[in-house]
Structures are given as C-alpha cells and as structure tokens.
Amino acid sequence: MWRLDAQDLGDADADLTAALTYKNGNAVYALTPVERAAIHAVYALYEVMLGQPAPGLRPVALDAARQFMHDAYSQVQIGGRLEDLRARILASTQACPYCGFGEVKDLDHYLPRGTYGELAIYPRNLVPSCGPCNNAKRTVYPGMPAAQGPGLVHAYYQPLPDEDFLHADADFDPDGTLSVTFRIDNPTMDPALAAKLQFQLDRLRLNARYRAQVNKYLSEQRAAILMLHAAGEAVFSEFLQRSSAALIASYGRNDWRVALLRTLAADPAFCAAPERYLGPPPA
Incomplete structure (x- = not known):
C-alpha cells in the first residue's frame, strides 16, 4: 500500500506514434514536430513536478492535439495498439497500491485525462489499481x-x-x-502529508472496505492463532507482535495487516479470548 516503483517508460516516442496511427498506417492525428516536442517536454516536466499539477502540463502548443491524446487512451485497452503497455503496468504489482488488497484490473490516471489529455498514455501517470479504488478516486x-x-x-x-x-x-x-478502525497518526510527519494520507483513507472508504478484509485475514490465521493462544496469553501476544514485524518485509511498515496485528497484540481483551471472535478450537 502507498508506494510502487516508478514505471519503465519504454519507448515513449514509439508509443505516441502507435497511439495516433491506425494499423493500416493512416494517421489518427499527425503530430507536428513542434507538438511532438511539446509532449516530450510535458513528460519531462511531469517528472520534475513528481506528478503534481503545473500550468506547463497543458501548453498552448498542444491545444489542437490534446483531445486526440485524450482519446488515444482507448488504445491502451485490451485489443488496442498499446495493450502491451497496459499489460506491463498491471503486471507491476499484485495488489492495488491505494488499498493494499484489491485485485489490480484498472489503470488510474493520477492526473485525470479529462484535464490533462497530454498525459493520457504516459506510463507514470497510469497507476495500476482495483476497480473500487479507481471509481472512488475518480477525478480527484x-x-x-x-x-x-x-x-x-x-x-x-x-x-x-x-x-x-x-x-x-x-x-x-x-x-x-471485533471492530477495527484505521487512522493516520504520526506527530513528526508533515501535516500536509498526514492530511493527504487521511484523505486517501476517507475518500476511498477504506475503513468500510477493510472490515471484510480483517475478517478474512484473521479467519485464514485461525489455526495458528488458536494454537498459539493455548500456549498462554504472553506467548500469544508475542506471536502477534512478531507476525506484525515479519509482514513488514512483504508489505511495508504501514500496511493494514501490520497495523492490525500490532494493535491486537496490545489488546488484553483479544489476547485473553480470541476464540470469542474465531470460535473455539476443534475438540
């Protein structure tokens, strides 16, 4: 959740040509040398701005080409001339970076193509995501x-x-x-970043969506939880703590599973009687 490695840009110029050229060789829209250079300048500025909005991402030089670039995203879909680009981006992660569990099926335009048509096929403006996160984010x-x-x-x-x-x-x-609510809290964090992370939790309705995931995840751990609990509350609490720490290597220290187990390890009521939630161990 939260972070992915930046996408390989591949051959951006070849992608532009493929997106704007029919398979028979006719042009959907013939970019002028000035327009092509302007698109590459937009891509370079996007890198400098770390994907954040800037006036230069909508240059006047691309006013005529913008809608064609916007529409070229259709070629990133299955069966399109850039479907390999789609497949490559979707294959870059096993779970949605916005929620940390959703199946990756969509490409989210971080800066929406309705406003930034120039970036409609730019790999680093395309974030692999699950349908619920993509729909909830929309054009935010x-x-x-x-x-x-x-x-x-x-x-x-x-x-x-x-x-x-x-x-x-x-x-x-x-x-x-068992009711679990997730929140952002770190006293040393930049308040603007903390607000953005909390907004992400709220905008994507993650607390409501995590309920089923918490139940599913703990149910999958039922045998281990009940077995370790039989060894005593102290051993069980340590098991949850160590499990939380071990998950950091796979998911990062701010994954919802890490936070969940860390909290349950410190919850006396849960450590005393997890069978109330999971049911008694087999006879």
Whole structure:
C-alpha cells in the first residue's frame, strides 16, 4: 500500500506514434514536430513536478492535439495498439497500491485525462489499481478546482517516512464482535502529508472496505492463532507482535495487516479470548 516503483517508460516516442496511427498506417492525428516536442517536454516536466499539477502540463502548443491524446487512451485497452503497455503496468504489482488488497484490473490516471489529455498514455501517470479504488478516486487530484480535500498520494513519487503512521484502533466486545478502525497518526510527519494520507483513507472508504478484509485475514490465521493462544496469553501476544514485524518485509511498515496485528497484540481483551471472535478450537 502507498508506494510502487516508478514505471519503465519504454519507448515513449514509439508509443505516441502507435497511439495516433491506425494499423493500416493512416494517421489518427499527425503530430507536428513542434507538438511532438511539446509532449516530450510535458513528460519531462511531469517528472520534475513528481506528478503534481503545473500550468506547463497543458501548453498552448498542444491545444489542437490534446483531445486526440485524450482519446488515444482507448488504445491502451485490451485489443488496442498499446495493450502491451497496459499489460506491463498491471503486471507491476499484485495488489492495488491505494488499498493494499484489491485485485489490480484498472489503470488510474493520477492526473485525470479529462484535464490533462497530454498525459493520457504516459506510463507514470497510469497507476495500476482495483476497480473500487479507481471509481472512488475518480477525478480527484491535488489542487483541483473546488477540491473536497488535498488529493491522494502519488504511488510512484510520494516520499513517505520510514516510521509508523498507519494505526488501527480495535474494539473487542465480550460477545466476540471485533471492530477495527484505521487512522493516520504520526506527530513528526508533515501535516500536509498526514492530511493527504487521511484523505486517501476517507475518500476511498477504506475503513468500510477493510472490515471484510480483517475478517478474512484473521479467519485464514485461525489455526495458528488458536494454537498459539493455548500456549498462554504472553506467548500469544508475542506471536502477534512478531507476525506484525515479519509482514513488514512483504508489505511495508504501514500496511493494514501490520497495523492490525500490532494493535491486537496490545489488546488484553483479544489476547485473553480470541476464540470469542474465531470460535473455539476443534475438540
């Protein structure tokens, strides 16, 4: 969750040509040398700005070509002339970077192509994502007019501190009901970054969507949880702590699973009676 390695750019000039040329060789739109150079300048500026909005990303030189670039994204879809680009980006991760669990099927335009048509096929503006995250994000981006919040972090560019900032609050009732809520909290973090991360949690409705994932994940760990709990509460708590630490290598220290197990390890009620939630061990 949160970060991915930046996409390999491949041959951006060849992608431009393929996107704007029919298979029979006729031009969908014939870029002038000035327009082609302007697109490459936009790509270079995108790198400098780390994917954040800037006036230079919509140059006047591309006013005539912008809509054609916008429409060229159709060639990134299955069966299109750039379908290999789509396949390569989708294959770059096994889970959606926005939520950390969703199956990657969509490409999200970090800066929406409705505004930034020039970037419609630029690999580093295309973030592999799951359908729910892509639909919830929609056209939200930093600095958008009438934005309801600060936008989402850029999965390729946003530097994040190597500190715990995703925390889980657990409420374990005597009847065995487990409620978990995730939040962003780190006193040393830049407040603007903290606000963006919290906005991402809220905008993508992750707390509501994590409920099923928490149940599924803990149910999958049921045998190990009940076996270790039988060894005593102290051993069980240490097991959860060590499991949380071990997951960091696979998912990062601010993955929801890491935060979940870290919190459960410190919850006396859960450590005393996990069988209330998972059911009793087999006889």
